[in-house]
Amino acid sequence: MATLISSFVPLFLLLSISSSFWISFSSDETIKTFIFRVDSHSKPSIFPTHYHWYTSEFAEPTRILHTYDTVFHGFSASLTETHAASLSNHPSVLAVFEDRRRELHTTRSPQFLGLRNQHGLWSDSDYGSDVIIGVFDTGVWPERRSFSDTNLGPVPARWKGVCQTGARFVAKNCNRKLIGARFFSKGHEAAAGPGGPIAGINQTIEFMSPRDADGHGTHTASTAAGRNAFRASMGGYAAGIAKGVAPKARLAVYKVCWKNSGCFDSDILAAFDAAVNDGVDVISISVGGGDGISTPYYLDPIAIGAYGAVSRGVFVSSSAGNDGPNIMSVTNLAPWLVTVGAGTIDRNFPADVVLSDGRRLNGVSLYSGVQLKGKMYPVVYPGKSGELSTSLCMENSLDPNVVKGKIVICDRGSNPRVAKGMVVKEAGGVGMILANGASNGEGLVGDAHLLPACALGSDEGDAVKKYVSSSPNPIATIDVKGTVIGIKPAPVVASFSARGPNGLNPEILKPDLIAPGVNILAAWTDAVGPTGLDTDPRKTEFNILSGTSMACPHVSGAAALLKSAHPDWSPAAIRSAMMTTASITDNTNRPMIDEATGKPSTPYDFGAGNLNLNHAMDPGLIYDITNSDYEIFLCAIGYNPKLVQVVTRSPVACPMKKPLPENLNYPSIAALFSTTSRGPSSKTFLRTVTNVGQANAVYVTKIAAPRGVTVTVKPMKLVFTPAVKKISFFVTITADSKHLVLDDAGAVFGSLTWTDGNNTHVVRIPIVVTQLDPL
Numbered sequence: 001m002a003t004l005i006s007s008f009v010p011l012f013l014l015l016s017i018s019s020s021f022w023i024s025f026s027s028d029e030t031i032k033t034f035i036f037r038v039d040s041h042s043k044p045s046i047f048p049t050h051y052h053w054y055t056s057e058f059a060e061p062t063r064i065l066h067t068y069d070t071v072f073h074g075f076s077a078s079l080t081e082t083h084a085a086s087l088s089n090h091p092s093v094l095a096v097f098e099d100r101r102r103e104l105h106t107t108r109s110p111q112f113l114g115l116r117n118q119h120g121l122w123s124d125s126d127y128g129s130d131v132i133i134g135v136f137d138t139g140v141w142p143e144r145r146s147f148s149d150t151n152l153g154p155v156p157a158r159w160k161g162v163c164q165t166g167a168r169f170v171a172k173n174c175n176r177k178l179i180g181a182r183f184f185s186k187g188h189e190a191a192a193g194p195g196g197p198i199a200g201i202n203q204t205i206e207f208m209s210p211r212d213a214d215g216h217g218t219h220t221a222s223t224a225a226g227r228n229a230f231r232a233s234m235g236g237y238a239a240g241i242a243k244g245v246a247p248k249a250r251l252a253v254y255k256v257c258w259k260n261s262g263c264f265d266s267d268i269l270a271a272f273d274a275a276v277n278d279g280v281d282v283i284s285i286s287v288g289g290g291d292g293i294s295t296p297y298y299l300d301p302i303a304i305g306a307y308g309a310v311s312r313g314v315f316v317s318s319s320a321g322n323d324g325p326n327i328m329s330v331t332n333l334a335p336w337l338v339t340v341g342a343g344t345i346d347r348n349f350p351a352d353v354v355l356s357d358g359r360r361l362n363g364v365s366l367y368s369g370v371q372l373k374g375k376m377y378p379v380v381y382p383g384k385s386g387e388l389s390t391s392l393c394m395e396n397s398l399d400p401n402v403v404k405g406k407i408v409i410c411d412r413g414s415n416p417r418v419a420k421g422m423v424v425k426e427a428g429g430v431g432m433i434l435a436n437g438a439s440n441g442e443g444l445v446g447d448a449h450l451l452p453a454c455a456l457g458s459d460e461g462d463a464v465k466k467y468v469s470s471s472p473n474p475i476a477t478i479d480v481k482g483t484v485i486g487i488k489p490a491p492v493v494a495s496f497s498a499r500g501p502n503g504l505n506p507e508i509l510k511p512d513l514i515a516p517g518v519n520i521l522a523a524w525t526d527a528v529g530p531t532g533l534d535t536d537p538r539k540t541e542f543n544i545l546s547g548t549s550m551a552c553p554h555v556s557g558a559a560a561l562l563k564s565a566h567p568d569w570s571p572a573a574i575r576s577a578m579m580t581t582a583s584i585t586d587n588t589n590r591p592m593i594d595e596a597t598g599k600p601s602t603p604y605d606f607g608a609g610n611l612n613l614n615h616a617m618d619p620g621l622i623y624d625i626t627n628s629d630y631e632i633f634l635c636a637i638g639y640n641p642k643l644v645q646v647v648t649r650s651p652v653a654c655p656m657k658k659p660l661p662e663n664l665n666y667p668s669i670a671a672l673f674s675t676t677s678r679g680p681s682s683k684t685f686l687r688t689v690t691n692v693g694q695a696n697a698v699y700v701t702k703i704a705a706p707r708g709v710t711v712t713v714k715p716m717k718l719v720f721t722p723a724v725k726k727i728s729f730f731v732t733i734t735a736d737s738k739h740l741v742l743d744d745a746g747a748v749f750g751s752l753t754w755t756d757g758n759n760t761h762v763v764r765i766p767i768v769v770t771q772l773d774p775l
Contacts, residue, residue, distance in 0.1 A: 029080035033099035040073035042092035065186040071308020076266035105319035129248035131560040134280035137217030139255035142173040146226030146523040149176035161278030166209025180252035181210035187266030215525040222523035224553035225249040235368025245557025265301040272305030284556035286549035288331035294503035298646040303334040315571040319548035321498035325596035342517025342551040343491035366446040381409040393420040404428030418531035435461025441596040443495025445546035448530035489586040495596035500604035509668040517551030572625035582609030603766040620761025621689040636661040691720040706748035
């Protein structure tokens, strides 16, 4: 199995057993970072600690980067491939994988989730004041108002973390709000090599400390748990009160990502180890692979680290990725991770491109400088020359003689959207029209451009190009309209939000749900301007960003509120409460739309639906999952006991009869049928619900069967009493593959809902039916 997997992932697994593991190697071999999963129970008693064992038997101390002993047992080290291959033969080494670089998945949103001051979950949880959220990101700008500790009580006594000092970061930068901060750079430094881009070296500002030089970490931390900040805006946009989802929750920041350099698995794993030891309740990680590869869990340090956290009761929220609307683009697939896609909120920043013939092409913009004020300028599209670099407005691609004094059309893609505007400005252009291509469709996000600019969807982008090519004297202006609230429909699934199905185990629906992730206002670093470009001289306390990176901390903050209100709930229970109460309709009471197509979206786009916190507070029933359940799931997907141990740390005995992965007690059902089956075939699923509402309750089932599919539930009524809190039921799905008409994503969709007598509780899970070719 390891051979099969290693053929399509940039990692390797080595599990052979040998008595010899030290060999000589050439000094001119390339040094790389490797992560070693070690059976901790194998440590000889002669060694007082695992570190002593590792440095005596595996690698010299100067080669060891991190040792792991909480969520993961083992170490990371800088070695040659020959040396790493030799160590893989050590009988105590369970797995070895090469360090991998990950990427970040880059005000009214709490209200849009159903939160209101002094009402519902905010008041019932005291705004999450007793809960600690650990944010794995680019660090924090601690002076921002969002991190004030005014009127907060003492730091929770269980907290064991530290405020790690470093460049421009001292102990007093932590307080009763920002209670801890650490940075992890060893994996990054090893990958960068001597003189690499860190700590202010080589063309970029960076701090060897928890201080945020990028802005992303400050934004996600304040989205999850920022304090109320009055008179907040970004250049006048989204003006009002900025606050996080859990404004009284405590924050612990773990800087694992570095500006322009990404985030390395060895550092991320060290952060998981530290955060769990420190005592966090929630971990928020807006990081993923972004390489289109579904990495098996035993080769994925994020999945392994997250399992170690979840198995100790820590809720882990992760971003789904920004590679939508491509199908099977969702990342962070482990069933113990909560995987969050992105949707819009009911606020937008409209702008129009006004053509000389009177047409107004609708788009968006966050430009806050001197406006064009209706003055018409010539419009040029450099892409008509056929040069790809000029159509994309790449650096040094534009001829000033062609674009000076004109509005320039730039195609979206390859380089950052804001960087295109800088290229146009430096070439003498007065404005930019950013045109989506077919791959981006109609999905738009606002940007704080450095010159008047407007982003257009694919259709409007084609229209303005056609106008330019057909008009002898094309002229236009850009009309930026500011902030508009009450937008309908909302939410809409963001076009960039990564989509299902789950490319690793399609029996588990991913993403789990969506949350606000488009044009989100939150705190920002003072080290860089709102575009994130080093050449942007502007400073702003708040910035507006889009991405599943922004959606993830909404769920992290929501988890903090739910954990505060229900301290005995497991991570799976919290996820279940969010998923079973999520909304699948927008603010016009119609099915949520997919921004990419304009058509109704599906569970492959939004999972269980859009986060609805008011209902999640009191879900009625939950689908809980234990550590043992996850272990059985790993056995069910074909992992042998050794591979299971790579994930779970402890040896596991798989059942004699192979279990079914679809029977994991997940709050969704995905039925996979073979394309070669003849006639109707059936699959039966087992689920168990736990009553967390009134002790005496009766629930009845409502079934919305997928088109062409029959769904039956036994029993159809659940009767709970003080003595009966858990009840199991069976769901049988019958489909005829020959007559099953699937949608464009290759599936049909439905739902199963349990409701009590007066519909106080509506507990809904999605049903997905699809076909797979046999292996």
